[in-house]
Amino acid sequence: xxxxxxxxxxxxxxxxxxxxxxxxxxxxxxxxxxxxxxxxxxxxxxxxxxxxxxxxxxxxxxxxxxxxxxxxxxxxxxxxxxxxxxxxxxxxxxxxxxxxxxxxxxxxxxxxxxxxxxxxxxxxxxxxxxxxxxxxxxxxxxxxxxxxxxxxxxxxxxxxxxxxxxxxxxxxxxxxxxxxxxxxxxxxxxxxxxxxxxxxxxxxxxxxxxxxxxxxxxxxxxxxxxxxxxxxxxxxxxxxxxxxxxxxxxxxxxxxxxxxxxxxxxxxxxxxxxxxxxxxxxxxxxxxxxxxxxxxxxxxxxxxxxxxxxxxxxxxxxxxxxxxxxxxxxxxxxxxxxxxxxxxxxxxxxxxxxxxxxxxxxxxxxxxxxxxxxxxxxxxxxxxxxxxxxxxxxxxxxxxxxxxxxxxxxxxxxxxxxxxxxxxxxxxxxxxxxxxxxxxxxxxxxxxxxxxxxxxxxxxxxxxxxxxxxxxxxxxxxxxx
Amino acid sequence: xxxxxxxxxxxxxxxxxxxxxxxxxxxxxxxxxxxxxxxxxxxxxxxxxxxxxxxxxxxxxxxxxxxxxxxxxxxxxxxxxxxxxxxxxxxxxxxxxxxxxxxxxxxxxxxxxxxxxxxxxxxxxxxxxxxxxxxxxxxxxxxxxxxxxxxxxxxxxxxxxxxxxxxxxxxxxxxxxxxxxxxxxxxxxxxxxxxxxxxxxxxxxxxxxxxxxxxxxxxxxxxxxxxxxxxxxxxxxxxxxxxxxxxxxxxxxxxxxxxxxxxxxxxxxxxxxxxxxxxxxxxxxxxxxxxxxxxxxxxxxxxxxxxxxxxxxxxxxxxxxxxxxxxxxxxxxxxxxxxxxxxxxxxxxxxxxxxxxxxxxxxxxxxxxxxxxxxxxxxxxxxxxxxxxxxxxxxxxxxxxxxxxxxxxxxxxxxxxxxxxxxxxxxxxxxxxxxxxxxxxxxxxxxxxxxxxxxxxxxxxxxxxxxxxxxxxxxxxxxxxxxxxxxxxxxxx
Ligand SMILES: [Zn+2]
Numbered sequence: 001x002x003x004x005x006x007x008x009x010x011x012x013x014x015x016x017x018x019x020x021x022x023x024x025x026x027x028x029x030x031x032x033x034x035x036x037x038x039x040x041x042x043x044x045x046x047x048x049x050x051x052x053x054x055x056x057x058x059x060x061x062x063x064x065x066x067x068x069x070x071x072x073x074x075x076x077x078x079x080x081x082x083x084x085x086x087x088x089x090x091x092x093x094x095x096x097x098x099x100x101x102x103x104x105x106x107x108x109x110x111x112x113x114x115x116x117x118x119x120x121x122x123x124x125x126x127x128x129x130x131x132x133x134x135x136x137x138x139x140x141x142x143x144x145x146x147x148x149x150x151x152x153x154x155x156x157x158x159x160x161x162x163x164x165x166x167x168x169x170x171x172x173x174x175x176x177x178x179x180x181x182x183x184x185x186x187x188x189x190x191x192x193x194x195x196x197x198x199x200x201x202x203x204x205x206x207x208x209x210x211x212x213x214x215x216x217x218x219x220x221x222x223x224x225x226x227x228x229x230x231x232x233x234x235x236x237x238x239x240x241x242x243x244x245x246x247x248x249x250x251x252x253x254x255x256x257x258x259x260x261x262x263x264x265x266x267x268x269x270x271x272x273x274x275x276x277x278x279x280x281x282x283x284x285x286x287x288x289x290x291x292x293x294x295x296x297x298x299x300x301x302x303x304x305x306x307x308x309x310x311x312x313x314x315x316x317x318x319x320x321x322x323x324x325x326x327x328x329x330x331x332x333x334x335x336x337x338x339x340x341x342x343x344x345x346x347x348x349x350x351x352x353x354x355x356x357x358x359x360x361x362x363x364x365x366x367x368x369x370x371x372x373x374x375x376x377x378x379x380x381x382x383x384x385x386x387x388x389x390x391x392x393x394x395x396x397x398x399x400x401x402x403x404x405x406x407x408x409x410x411x412x413x414x415x416x417x418x419x420x421x422x423x424x425x426x427x428x429x430x431x432x433x434x435x436x437x438x439x440x441x442x443x444x445x446x447x448x449x450x451x452x453x454x455x456x457x458x459x460x461x462x463x464x465x466x467x468x469x470x471x472x473x474x475x476x477x478x479x480x481x
Numbered sequence: 482x483x484x485x486x487x488x489x490x491x492x493x494x495x496x497x498x499x500x501x502x503x504x505x506x507x508x509x510x511x512x513x514x515x516x517x518x519x520x521x522x523x524x525x526x527x528x529x530x531x532x533x534x535x536x537x538x539x540x541x542x543x544x545x546x547x548x549x550x551x552x553x554x555x556x557x558x559x560x561x562x563x564x565x566x567x568x569x570x571x572x573x574x575x576x577x578x579x580x581x582x583x584x585x586x587x588x589x590x591x592x593x594x595x596x597x598x599x600x601x602x603x604x605x606x607x608x609x610x611x612x613x614x615x616x617x618x619x620x621x622x623x624x625x626x627x628x629x630x631x632x633x634x635x636x637x638x639x640x641x642x643x644x645x646x647x648x649x650x651x652x653x654x655x656x657x658x659x660x661x662x663x664x665x666x667x668x669x670x671x672x673x674x675x676x677x678x679x680x681x682x683x684x685x686x687x688x689x690x691x692x693x694x695x696x697x698x699x700x701x702x703x704x705x706x707x708x709x710x711x712x713x714x715x716x717x718x719x720x721x722x723x724x725x726x727x728x729x730x731x732x733x734x735x736x737x738x739x740x741x742x743x744x745x746x747x748x749x750x751x752x753x754x755x756x757x758x759x760x761x762x763x764x765x766x767x768x769x770x771x772x773x774x775x776x777x778x779x780x781x782x783x784x785x786x787x788x789x790x791x792x793x794x795x796x797x798x799x800x801x802x803x804x805x806x807x808x809x810x811x812x813x814x815x816x817x818x819x820x821x822x823x824x825x826x827x828x829x830x831x832x833x834x835x836x837x838x839x840x841x842x843x844x845x846x847x848x849x850x851x852x853x854x855x856x857x858x859x860x861x862x863x864x865x866x867x868x869x870x871x872x873x874x875x876x877x878x879x880x881x882x883x884x885x886x887x888x889x890x891x892x893x894x895x896x897x898x899x900x901x902x903x904x905x906x907x908x909x910x911x912x913x914x915x916x917x918x919x920x921x922x923x924x925x926x927x928x929x930x931x932x933x934x935x936x937x938x939x940x941x942x943x944x945x946x947x948x949x950x951x952x953x954x955x956x957x958x959x960x961x962x963x964x965x966x967x968x969x970x971x972x973x974x
């Protein structure tokens with residue numbers, strides 16, 4: 001099998017989180033009874049006219065700014081014509097040649113989905129444009145129903161440059177894009193609710209060849225994992241055809257997730273002529289620099305910047321920083337706690353190893369978690385101060401997770417404070433030595449590891465509360481003496 | 482008491498209502514009787530729901546009796562062209578395809594009329610989807626010119642013009658995309674206004690060509706047209722092409738103030754290109770007589786040039802059809818439009834519904850519009866047309882640096898006979914004097930000026946003003962109306 005260079009570009013649709021739809025005042029909500037969130041405008045009744053949603057325009061520009069896009073001072077809407085029952089007007093209000101955002105980029109790095117290291121690189125973003133979502137077709141046995149609740153929901157289309165070279169890179173790009181949208185409050189990007197949908201353009205060419213190979217468009221990809229699988233499937237399929245000397249046709253293929261394969265939807269000859277022209281019912285959008293600067297000032301800190309800050313200020317490893325910035329709420333949780341404790345690195349360990357397990361076990365989200373960052377930071381400081389030891393901390397943490405009480409209260413109520421008073425620990429140490437003569441013999445014969453055995457015995461006698469450092473010191477004094 | 486409504490104006494009706502000499506119920510009943518009497522031969526109304534109108538009239542009378550009329554016009558009916566939606570009524574655009582669609586909402590203009598107490602009256606005939614110049618393209622009926630029922634009323638607002646001329650209603654709304662108010666007004670001897678683009682909300686007007694369409698009044702007098710435009714004009718947040726803060730009221734007041742003055746200091750331009758030889762002798766004579774009257778009133782006339790006039794018709798038919806091809810795409814038998822029952826699959830639903838539902842002229846324009854927007858042709862047609870449109874707009878701007886208003890004929894001829902213009906291109910060329918204004922966005926008014934000597938048919942003149950210069954336009958029109966030789970334009974019917 002010959003080796004080919006894989007060229008991937010992505011077109012990602014993202015629904016914008018706004019109160020109302022793009023061109024009418026209907027609520028923008030998911031999951032309502034079919035056709036209850038509708039009005040003459042989003043149903044395309046004869047005579048209606050669109051009124052643009054300025055919040056959606058602002059959020060699109062914010063998204064563009066977060067992706068380093070240029071924001072042109074002049075933009076416009078266009079009509080995209082095609083006949084299909086999901087469009088009541090049979091044209092979609094979209095943007096053709098003058099979109100709101102141009103020439104951006106998205107950074108990818110770290111470990112890829114398959115476990116291999118990704119190249120540290122930027123994926124170019126050709127454009128982001130704003131349009132109205134279409135209605136949803138529900139196939140009901142022999143007939144089909146059209147649910148117009150989704151018709152007119154503000155929708156961004158983010159078009160990448162053909163800069164990705166593997167399924168892992170595509171996966172990483174999607175992850176980064178989703179993070180940006182979530183960080184900016186632009187969209188929740190819940191793919192199950194259709195808030196994020198992506199199409200893939202993929203072609204193969206022999207290494208060293210300048211011209212692109214034949215482009216295949218992949219649709220119906222309902223998860224990032226599906227994108228990853230479909231890309232790898234296509235790489236194998238196209239390689240095989242090219243190896244056999246066949247010429248590929250430009251075509252659109254669907255993805256069957258159950259069968260794990262792509263299938264032909266249509267060839268290029270059946271491609272649409274969308275007959276774009278400027279939407280005469282809407283005024284062009286003019287943006288002065290002042291307004292764009294104002295939006296720029298409203299930008300939140302982005303995951304990449306946050307990761308850099310976590311590494312620099314809190315001493316985290318890049319991997320820890322990556323885990324903690326996966327979701328905005330988690331990153332904010334950590335950031336809040338890290339500012340309160342003297343050991344932010346310890347806090348990170350607790351979050352990654354204990355808190356995330358606890359959340360996935362209980363199915364809770366970070367924002368609904370009973371353990372507040374303030375409490376967790378306080379617990380870390382109690383460990384540092386010797387008020388509790390690590391073992392007791394696990395008990396305290398479990399109690400925090402179930403009751404939501406502050407750690408100090410839990411320690412007081414349950415009598416979990418670490419015992420560092422020699423007078424209280426000496427009798428326990430002596431009890432342990434007296435009860436284990438064979439082990440004392442082993443120690444005196446040179447087996448130093450036996451100390452750990454004695455520590456365990458003393459801890460058991462103290463119900464875990466004795467200060468381990470003190471126990472070791474007292475044990476050694478007596479065993480050596 | 483019974484009241485003679487044939488020539489009654491809105492202003493006169495308001496005075497009668499205020500004086501208690503007539504009730505809204507009596508007024509509406511009289512109009513409905515008039516419809517009963519003459520509409521069998523005029524055929525202006527597609528529908529006229531007497532019960533609904535009388536119920537509204539009685540409500541208006543109750544408000545007036547309680548001392549809380551919505552305006553001086555509370556209870557006066559207004560005819561509605563069948564492409565402007567009224568909640569709870571069908572809006573067919575005189576097309577078979579739209580017959581079953583009942584509108585769930587009021588057009589902004591209808592809502593504003595209702596808020597002033599005006600009563601929407603009936604659905605007036607038109608060329609299907611406002612495409613035509615004779616109302617012969619209606620899928621339902623042939624509206625006759627009340628002056629001579631063997632002649633067309635003009636179009637596309639032919640039903641509106643004929644209804645007002647025949648005295649079936651005092652005023653009516655029409656829509657003007659390339660002359661569709663002004664041309665039928667001239668053919669039927671009534672006043673018709675195409676307001677500045679953006680002065681009147683288009684929300685609820687079933688769009689033909691969105692960047693050209695404008696709703697306007699047809700009336701017996703300039704004053705009545707002013708009253709209606711005062712009522713329906715002004716910014717509408719539902720139409721973002723409506724102008725943000727136009728100085729929109731006060732036209733009726735401007736008319737009243739101007740009526741008995743003179744025209745000293747008013748400079749009127751005569752565009753050379755509009756006075757070439759295309760016009761008939763009758764039209765020329767009417768226009769010349771009007772110029773003479775205005776000169777007598779002190780107006781000064783200058784010759785101006787609108788050099789890109791010759792491209793207006795071609796430019797118009799590219800832009801209008803392109804926009805129409807998308808505006809009419811929703812009538813496909815899925816949600817809107819009577820679905821063809823024989824269709825077996827989705828493609829057949831589209832083809833059969835649209836193939837059977839649209840008339841020839843509509844299909845012709847959809848095909849033309851689809852073609853000019855097609856990949857590979859867009860630059861040569863649509864883009865170039867938009868550039869020429871800019872040049873046409875600049876022509877007007879340049880002309881208005883030399884004068885206050887322009888005066889032109891409205892149409893090359895008076896109303897022609899049914900079936901006389903069979904070639905679509907010949908029909909398109911009948912719009913040469915009105916079309917450029919829709920491309921430029923300027924305002925224009927068509928006023929009856931004379932009766933053609935041999936035919937006895939009305940001849941109109943067109944006054945054109947700069948954007949949002951309606952006040953001056955109406956003032957000059959009203960002064961002319963007062964001074965013209967022929968005072969009354971009433972068909973014998
Ligand atoms: Zn809606």
